Amino acid sequence: MIKMKEITKFYSSGFVKTFVLRNIDLDVKEGEFLTIMGPSGAGKSTLLHILGMLDSPSSGEYFFYDKPVHRLSERQLSDLHKNHIGFVFQSYHLIDDLTVYENLETPLLYKKVKGSERKGKIAEMLDRFNMVAKKDLFPNQLSGGQQQKVAVARAIIINPKLILADEPTGNLNTKEGTEVMDLLKELNEGGTTIIQVTHSEKNASYGRRIINLVDGWIVDK
Amino acid sequence: MFKNYVKIAARNLYKQKAYSLINIFGLAIAIAFCILILLFVRDEVTHDSFHKKADRLYRVIILKKQDDGSMQSHAMTPPPLGPALKEEFPEVAHMARFKKRGDVVVYQGKSFRESITLAEPDFFKMFSFPLIYGDPQTILQDRNSVVLREEVAKNYFGDEDPIGKILSIKMGSRFYDFTVSGIAGNIPGNSSITFDFLVSFDRVKDYTPASQLNQWLGFTTLTFIELQGNVIAADLEQKFPGFIKKYMGQDIEKYLKGDYSAFQMDLQPLEDIYLNTRISSSYQSGSNPIYSYILSGIAFLILIIAAINYMNLAIARSTIRLREIGVRKVLGASRKKLMHQFLGESLFFSFISLSVGIVLAELFLPAFNNFAGKTLSIQYLSDWTTLSSLVVLMLFVGFSSGSYPALFLSSFRPAEVFRSHLRIGGKSKFSKGLVVVQFILSVFLIICTLIMTQQLSYLQNRNLGFKGEQVVIMPTHGSAQGTLLVDRFRNELASFADVKAVAGSVQSLGNDRTYIASPVRFEKKQVMSHYFLIDYDFLETVGLQIVEGRDFLKEFTADPKESVIVNESLVNEMGWDSASGKKIKTFMGRKDPLTVVGVVKDFHFESLHNQIKPAIFYIEPRWQQEYIYVKISPVNIPSSLRLLEDMWKKNAPNFPFMYSFLDDEFQKLYRAEKRWSTIIRYSSFFAILISCLGLFGLSALSIARRTKEIGIRKVLGASVQGLASMMSLDFLKLVIFANVLSWPLAYYVMSRWLRSFAFRIDIKLGVFLLAAVIAAAIALLTVGLQAVKAAVANPVESLRYE
Numbered sequence A: 001m002i003k004m005k006e007i008t009k010f011y012s013s014g015f016v017k018t019f020v021l022r023n024i025d026l027d028v029k030e031g032e033f034l035t036i037m038g039p040s041g042a043g044k045s046t047l048l049h050i051l052g053m054l055d056s057p058s059s060g061e062y063f064f065y066d067k068p069v070h071r072l073s074e075r076q077l078s079d080l081h082k083n084h085i086g087f088v089f090q091s092y093h094l095i096d097d098l099t100v101y102e103n104l105e106t107p108l109l110y111k112k113v114k115g116s117e118r119k120g121k122i123a124e125m126l127d128r129f130n131m132v133a134k135k136d137l138f139p140n141q142l143s144g145g146q147q148q149k150v151a152v153a154r155a156i157i158i159n160p161k162l163i164l165a166d167e168p169t170g171n172l173n174t175k176e177g178t179e180v181m182d183l184l185k186e187l188n189e190g191g192t193t194i195i196q197v198t199h200s201e202k203n204a205s206y207g208r209r210i211i212n213l214v215d216g217w218i219v220d221k
Numbered sequence B: 001m002f003k004n005y006v007k008i009a010a011r012n013l014y015k016q017k018a019y020s021l022i023n024i025f026g027l028a029i030a031i032a033f034c035i036l037i038l039l040f041v042r043d044e045v046t047h048d049s050f051h052k053k054a055d056r057l058y059r060v061i062i063l064k065k066q067d068d069g070s071m072q073s074h075a076m077t078p079p080p081l082g083p084a085l086k087e088e089f090p091e092v093a094h095m096a097r098f099k100k101r102g103d104v105v106v107y108q109g110k111s112f113r114e115s116i117t118l119a120e121p122d123f124f125k126m127f128s129f130p131l132i133y134g135d136p137q138t139i140l141q142d143r144n145s146v147v148l149r150e151e152v153a154k155n156y157f158g159d160e161d162p163i164g165k166i167l168s169i170k171m172g173s174r175f176y177d178f179t180v181s182g183i184a185g186n187i188p189g190n191s192s193i194t195f196d197f198l199v200s201f202d203r204v205k206d207y208t209p210a211s212q213l214n215q216w217l218g219f220t221t222l223t224f225i226e227l228q229g230n231v232i233a234a235d236l237e238q239k240f241p242g243f244i245k246k247y248m249g250q251d252i253e254k255y256l257k258g259d260y261s262a263f264q265m266d267l268q269p270l271e272d273i274y275l276n277t278r279i280s281s282s283y284q285s286g287s288n289p290i291y292s293y294i295l296s297g298i299a300f301l302i303l304i305i306a307a308i309n310y311m312n313l314a315i316a317r318s319t320i321r322l323r324e325i326g327v328r329k330v331l332g333a334s335r336k337k338l339m340h341q342f343l344g345e346s347l348f349f350s351f352i353s354l355s356v357g358i359v360l361a362e363l364f365l366p367a368f369n370n371f372a373g374k375t376l377s378i379q380y381l382s383d384w385t386t387l388s389s390l391v392v393l394m395l396f397v398g399f400s401s402g403s404y405p406a407l408f409l410s411s412f413r414p415a416e417v418f419r420s421h422l423r424i425g426g427k428s429k430f431s432k433g434l435v436v437v438q439f440i441l442s443v444f445l446i447i448c449t450l451i452m453t454q455q456l457s458y459l460q461n462r463n464l465g466f467k468g469e470q471v472v473i474m475p476t477h478g479s480a481q482g483t484l485l486v487d488r489f490r491n492e493l494a495s496f497a498d499v500k501a502v503a504g505s506v507q508s509l510g511n512d513r514t515y516i517a518s519p520v521r522f523e524k525k526q527v528m529s530h531y532f533l534i535d536y537d538f539l540e541t542v543g544l545q546i547v548e549g550r551d552f553l554k555e556f557t558a559d560p561k562e563s564v565i566v567n568e569s570l571v572n573e574m575g576w577d578s579a580s581g582k583k584i585k586t587f588m589g590r591k592d593p594l595t596v597v598g599v600v601k602d603f604h605f606e607s608l609h610n611q612i613k614p615a616i617f618y619i620e621p622r623w624q625q626e627y628i629y630v631k632i633s634p635v636n637i638p639s640s641l642r643l644l645e646d647m648w649k650k651n652a653p654n655f656p657f658m659y660s661f662l663d664d665e666f667q668k669l670y671r672a673e674k675r676w677s678t679i680i681r682y683s684s685f686f687a688i689l690i691s692c693l694g695l696f697g698l699s700a701l702s703i704a705r706r707t708k709e710i711g712i713r714k715v716l717g718a719s720v721q722g723l724a725s726m727m728s729l730d731f732l733k734l735v736i737f738a739n740v741l742s743w744p745l746a747y748y749v750m751s752r753w754l755r756s757f758a759f760r761i762d763i764k765l766g767v768f769l770l771a772a773v774i775a776a777a778i779a780l781l782t783v784g785l786q787a788v789k790a791a792v793a794n795p796v797e798s799l800r801y802e
């Protein structure tokens, strides 16, 4: 599903190039549950963003289902990721001005899903996540765990092939964290590929493969 | 999707109430201001264009050679000119002579002072004044009929049918009966030609001797012509020198030593009349087009500033929404979709502003009409140019303010957005420049307001050389018994303690239309002088001081025949050491010479635009007094006025009782200045308001950008005052800079303006400093509040997401 070859990312300020990712080679098969670990500042988020096509590498090749992502136009990238990729962030990133229902609706609108189908999907998600009663609330009226559940629901509502989760439990308490991780596991069992970033060994144990990132290098343990 | 955007826009509007309100209101105020100015200016430039034949109508003007050889244009033409033109030139399709006079109308025993207009039968064929009743072809041919304006007819007859009613109208010294045989619809507010009572031009014979009506060297009549459709005015003008030779040749030979260059004739397009102030006339006051230009300039600047402010604020707001942009991208929004959203949103806001602006304009229209002296109204349907230009304007504002977030912000990669490393507002030089421009305009207008107010109060408070507060002036309406009336008032009022003095006069002080200017000669020296034909006690009644010699006295029986009083300016101009006993010659057809018996201290009989000119005063028994002057005591003024009215009704029942106070007469001279100063005051208010919004936007933007810095500084121990002044100081510098640029500009414009007054204030540095303090204080308030708010905020809040 994913094939990265010698991916590099650097930022230049003045004459100094700061390398964030160096010669990353990475293969991810469909259905995998991959965990990326490493100290803060190691480049984990950057890697995840590149995987999710939210950022582009400075050099190297990236194939997604054999499509050369590094050569696609902005439009094609947008198409690719809006149909196949769901994102979950540490700080949820819900749209503050929209209700739970509307937050769930937004990706469907961008995908041009028809009205009735949209309603069905949102209802299904609300039901599945036990959020029916909360559908008209705004994000700031929810607890962190609830917000993250909405964020997960929003990520999977388009039936993505790949879910990218950047420290999804970082702002949650243990109970809420476990709930979210169980959710991800369930999705993975249903066939969705998951790549998560985490600091927690416990969360890492949900996955089947772990890679370590230090100073932009993948290092073997 | 669209619904989604509208929801966001509406929720934003609601959530950021203060922000949205200021944003929408700022633009709305500017739009309202612009609409009003637009209406004003359009009214000015479309004056008289409502006539269907406007492009073929001309006023004939006469250019007279001045002593220095230059030509001065006059609208008044010789009475026989119109008929001669019509006869001589087939190019002239119609001709209408036109005259106006104030006189008395009596109906059912009640008398009123009215403006009577005389016009030729062709008048209604040429001009598109609507006739509600009457045949436009024949209506002015009948000597005994009068056409009333609808409103005037209502005043006289209420709901009764006015047609066939008889009005008694004084023409010259006699009353004549007129039958109402036509009713004219109301005249558009932007018509130079107006009338209340319209009678046949033939009635001019009632009060003018035939010799004067055939006089080619008497300039007393307006002449309008309509050219045939295919005639070019310039071609006809070519033939005028020959025409002058033919008709005026005799007079020119006889009185002007055959100098044919003394006169020239021209055609002035009707639509040119209003804004051409170089041609001295007539019955209506024109308007200087410079006012329109300046106003348009101010309105345009205010609008531009408001629009850019709006953009600044929109940018400030959109940076707060960067995260939303990022999230939407993550969720699959394309750049195009985001652009649509942001453009749509700003269009939504700008159209709300437009609606609010229109409502505001409507709200302020009556007040605006009041001080602009107009009757403007917004015609939405008939006037698609106004509306469409406003819509275009809003599209422009909407697009330009939405384009920054739409183009710039939507280009970010979400990864960058989430890192919040981003620095928005790279164009801060531009924004700062904008603030400076705004404050240049604001400070300029503040200085103008201050100086104009000072000058006006100086005009009001300057000692004119007499005391006008308790002097009542009553016109005798050209009564043939004017002098008798004065004497009756004098005798009957003598026993009332509240009446100090009574006198008559031919001139009305302060009303220069009643003034006569003519040369005075002493030996070889000749001086242009104003002539005041007065009565015993006049100097005392008005409160003028004698500085040499004496006033006119009854016991000197020769006074009405051979005595004259002069003012100090005349003495100076003549170069006399002592005036008493000097013998002067006048050119007013009386037995010369006159002997100077007294000198009156100089006083202002014209507006303070002018220096005090030489003047002479004498008693002229052959002329009827036109005005009665009564000096009353400052207490019991209402009862004194009632006394005067009773007396008036007893002695002149056929004439309306009218009065004014002498000081009010002089205040009327500054009407244009007062109006202008009001407009500038309002403009400066708006400019400041809108500049503050700009400052508000910019400081909000900069403070939002520095939230983290502020948080850190606070953690490190910075005080609230320290932080607030650090943030405010940057903006204060801009305001001070704007002041420095604005001062010379304001100084230049205001000293030009003041130069039109012979008596004026000095421009003092204090005014500039005051303007600077005002601008700085307002700016500090605008920025300071936000700065304090940011500085007071809990640093943990601002640092939480880092």
Ligand SMILES: Nc1ncnc2c1ncn2[C@@H]1O[C@H](COP(=O)(O)OP(=O)(O)O)[C@@H](O)[C@H]1O
Binding pocket: A011, A018, A020, A038, A039, A040, A041, A042, A043, A044, A045, A046, A047, B416, B419, B421
């Ligand atoms: N836009 C940027 N400009 C400069 N440096 C950046 C930028 N984005 C990220 N970095 C740097 O890249 C490094 C890796 O960041 P990140 O991927 O967020 O680390 P992690 O998620 O592993 O904590 C950090 O040292 C960070 O400072």
Ligand SMILES: [Mg+2]
Binding pocket: A044, A045, A046
């Ligand atoms: Mg990270």
